[in-house]
Amino acid sequence: MEQDDKVLFMSDMAAQGKEPEILFWVGCAGSYDTRAQKITKALVKILNHAEVSFAILGKEENCTGDPARRAGNEFVFQMLALQNIETFKMYNVKRIVTFCPHCFNTLKNEYPELGSTVEVVHHTQFIKELIESGRLQVASAPGEVTYHDSCYLGRINDIYDIPRDLITAMGKTIEEMPRSRSRGLCCGAGGAQMFKEDEPGDKRINIERIEEALETGAETILVNCPFCTTMIEDGLKAKEKQESVMVYDLSEMIVQNNGWN
Amino acid sequence: MLQVVIFLIILIVVTYVAAMRYKRIYRNIKLGKDEDLSGDEAQRWKNTLLVAFGQKKMFKRIVPAIFHFFIYVAFLFTQIELIEIIIDGVTGRHRVFASSLGMVYTVLISTIEILSFLALIATFIFLARRNALKIPRFHFDDMGWWPKLDANLILLGELALVIGIFTMNGADMALQQIDPTHYPDTGNLALSSLISPLLFEGLGKDMLVLLERAGWWLHVLTVFAFILYLPISKHLHIFLAFPNVYFARLRSRGAIMNMPEITKEVSSMLGLTEDTTDMSAELPEFGAKDIDDLSWKTIMDAYSCTECGRCTSVCPAHITGKKLSPRKILMDIRDRTEEVAAHLDTKDDKLFPTRQPSEEYSMKHLDDGKSLFDYITREEIHACTTCNACVEACPIMIDPLTPILQLRRYEILTEAAGPKDWTPMFTNLENSSSPWQMPQERDAWVES
Ligand code: SF4
Ligand code: SF4
Numbered sequence: 102m103e104q105d106d107k108v109l110f111m112s113d114m115a116a117q118g119k120e121p122e123i124l125f126w127v128g129c130a131g132s133y134d135t136r137a138q139k140i141t142k143a144l145v146k147i148l149n150h151a152e153v154s155f156a157i158l159g160k161e162e163n164c165t166g167d168p169a170r171r172a173g174n175e176f177v178f179q180m181l182a183l184q185n186i187e188t189f190k191m192y193n194v195k196r197i198v199t200f201c202p203h204c205f206n207t208l209k210n211e212y213p214e215l216g217s218t219v220e221v222v223h224h225t226q227f228i229k230e231l232i233e234s235g236r237l238q239v240a241s242a243p244g245e246v247t248y249h250d251s252c253y254l255g256r257i258n259d260i261y262d263i264p265r266d267l268i269t270a271m272g273k274t275i276e277e278m279p280r281s282r283s284r285g286l287c288c289g290a291g292g293a294q295m296f297k298e299d300e301p302g303d304k305r306i307n308i309e310r311i312e313e314a315l316e317t318g319a320e321t322i323l324v325n326c327p328f329c330t331t332m333i334e335d336g337l338k339a340k341e342k343q344e345s346v347m348v349y350d351l352s353e354m355i356v357q358n359n360g361w362n
Numbered sequence: 363m364l365q366v367v368i369f370l371i372i373l374i375v376v377t378y379v380a381a382m383r384y385k386r387i388y389r390n391i392k393l394g395k396d397e398d399l400s401g402d403e404a405q406r407w408k409n410t411l412l413v414a415f416g417q418k419k420m421f422k423r424i425v426p427a428i429f430h431f432f433i434y435v436a437f438l439f440t441q442i443e444l445i446e447i448i449i450d451g452v453t454g455r456h457r458v459f460a461s462s463l464g465m466v467y468t469v470l471i472s473t474i475e476i477l478s479f480l481a482l483i484a485t486f487i488f489l490a491r492r493n494a495l496k497i498p499r500f501h502f503d504d505m506g507w508w509p510k511l512d513a514n515l516i517l518l519g520e521l522a523l524v525i526g527i528f529t530m531n532g533a534d535m536a537l538q539q540i541d542p543t544h545y546p547d548t549g550n551l552a553l554s555s556l557i558s559p560l561l562f563e564g565l566g567k568d569m570l571v572l573l574e575r576a577g578w579w580l581h582v583l584t585v586f587a588f589i590l591y592l593p594i595s596k597h598l599h600i601f602l603a604f605p606n607v608y609f610a611r612l613r614s615r616g617a618i619m620n621m622p623e624i625t626k627e628v629s630s631m632l633g634l635t636e637d638t639t640d641m642s643a644e645l646p647e648f649g650a651k652d653i654d655d656l657s658w659k660t661i662m663d664a665y666s667c668t669e670c671g672r673c674t675s676v677c678p679a680h681i682t683g684k685k686l687s688p689r690k691i692l693m694d695i696r697d698r699t700e701e702v703a704a705h706l707d708t709k710d711d712k713l714f715p716t717r718q719p720s721e722e723y724s725m726k727h728l729d730d731g732k733s734l735f736d737y738i739t740r741e742e743i744h745a746c747t748t749c750n751a752c753v754e755a756c757p758i759m760i761d762p763l764t765p766i767l768q769l770r771r772y773e774i775l776t777e778a779a780g781p782k783d784w785t786p787m788f789t790n791l792e793n794s795s796s797p798w799q800m801p802q803e804r805d806a807w808v809e810s
Binding site for chain 2 (some may be wrong): 108110115129131132138141142146157160161162163164166168169170171172173174175176177179180183184187206207208210211214215252253256257258261269283284286289290291292293294295296297298299300301303304305306308309321
């Protein structure tokens with residue numbers, strides 16, 4: 102396919118009187134963080150190959166407010182949230198796909214109380230849907246991986262099986278960490294910890310987690326969250342293992358398997 | 363006759379003191395803010411059945427779950443026997459149910475005996491786990507001398523209870539042979555019928571009567587002591603676990619409690635609604651600084667907490683050596699509530715400076731120069747990743763995260779304080795709608 106990195110904007114579509122099937126919510130990490138931008142682009146490829154009509158908000162997208170709310174700043178959270186909800190209304194958004202579990206959670210569980218009626222799905226859910234409806238084929242390439250449950254997708258939204266189904270669909274076997282699924286250990290980024298120094302302690306949380314991931318012997322660590330990606334990669338660097346062990350978002354693994362990079 | 367009089371006096375005193383103590387707990391829980399937790403009764407009853415009665419969440423750790431289950435079921439069943447004990451005590455009769463229930467009685471008491479025996483084994487194992495095996499979560503830094511003693515005291519009480527039951531039943535079985543008119547046939551009780559020949563046969567009647575009475579009194583006095591002791595102990599969970607699970611928040615874990623008063627203000631700031639805010643009104647306080655800012659449910663959580671430490675043992679902050687322990691947050695809330703309650707009880711006017719003589723002694727007027735922040739440090743609340751591991755781990759659906767976030771809200775919104783790194787984050791969010799300050803545009807990646 103040519104131009105599988107094509108991206109449209111909601112404003113342009115609206116100007117032509119069109120509405121996309123979904124709004125791809127990129128999120129702050131996906132927009133600004135160089136590592137997470139790769140995930141953004143992987144998902145764009147998947148959406149284009151599956152011929153999904155999608156658009157992004159671009160400059161009209163604000164942070165969902167997740168870090169502000171969790172840090173305790175309800176004012177800033179609601180400022181951002183209410184503006185986003187107005188934008189959704191303006192463009193008549195019906196369905197959002199996002200690969201950030203924090204955005205996913207806030208949009209899905211916190212916005213309705215403030216007036217949003219948009220349906221929100223995580224990209225793992227959406228990709229599974231695409232496979233099931235035959236819009237997307239996933240190539241199988243055997244290998245051993247371990248999978249890190251993010252708190253906001255797993256414990257907080259009870260999504261454990263869908264990402265694992267995708268991994269098996271790619272032909273991979275999962276070496277589970279002892280602390281997985283509802284007992285999964287946090288990477289250390291949530292609750293706005295990403296944006297501050299750690300409190301005094303013995304160890305960084307991502308180090309505790311990477312040690313557990315390395316124990317499994319798997320050379321690929323699959324994740325579903327841009328913040329986990331950063332945390333786990335930082336942990337690998339601290340262990341000087343960044344050359345031998347790789348960290349990928351599920352969408353990146355699909356793009357790789359399908360030879361789309 | 364003398365026994366009846368003594369029993370009646372004790373019963374009346376215990377009932378009165380217990381009523382006062384439990385009423386006080388109820389009042390203390392009501393010191394919290396209103397939170398509407400009604401509705402969806404079907405789900406609530408389901409939780410109560412599965413999680414409280416069925417102990418579903420306990421079974422994530424199978425060994426303690428099984429032994430705890432023995433003690434718990436023994437506790438439930440002993441209540442039936444207690445009814446008889448109280449009737450006997452008040453009327454001066456002996457085993458009133460024995461003759462009327464017949465076979466059923468034998469089965470019932472035998473069940474209690476078997477359960478008591480299992481509970482006895484469990485008690486020994488729990489004492490060993492706590493004191494000899496040194497299970498880490500019972501010895502984290504947040505466990506002071508009192509919580510440790512509290513845990514052991516109740517296990518020793520459990521021991522006394524079981525000894526009481528078997529002495530009473532064993533001696534009774536021997537007496538039934540000597541004096542059947544006064545000691546109605548109970549049938550062959552499962553365990554006492556085995557113990558009785560070994561320990562009690564061949565003893566004189568006087569000795570047996572003495573032992574039977576000693577067992578009976580030990581049993582009933584231990585139960586009374588429990589009832590009076592529970593309100594100051596972590597073992598209050600044997601009652602509160604049920605309402606606590608019933609009233610557990612059913613909304614998604616991912617949705618942090620909304621603040622409608624802020625929605626109102628922000629909406630009018632953004633011009634989404636008519637501005638109706640009264641600018642001259644005093645700025646309200648946001649978040650929680652003391653227990654009356656917390657929901658009543660959080661205070662009930664604190665009173666229900668068993669201090670088992672399951673939450674703390676899975677908390678990523680705690681695992682990596684940070685000061686935060688979700689268990690300690692609950693224990694601190696309970697301690698502060700008890701402190702406030704003591705002030706309300708002593709009614710020292712110096713501590714209620716704004717109170718008018720006609721007004722009640724309430725938290726509104728209390729100023730003892732203290733707050734939750736004297737118990738919970740900033741370092742603790744700053745360490746939370748909101749991962750919900752504690753919420754998931756708690757066997758009785760306590761939510762340690764909500765109060766942590768409310769304390770953060772107080773710090774940020776009311777005090778305008780908090781971790782210094784968060785200040786630029788808030789500024790960036792306000793000015794450029796992203797937590798980072800970025801030179802390029804949000805959609806620059808499209809072209810790159
Ligand atoms: S939510 Fe906070 S307190 Fe609870 S386990 Fe996670 S980090 Fe610890
Ligand atoms: S909050 Fe729950 S898990 Fe934590 S110590 Fe109390 S009872 Fe145990």
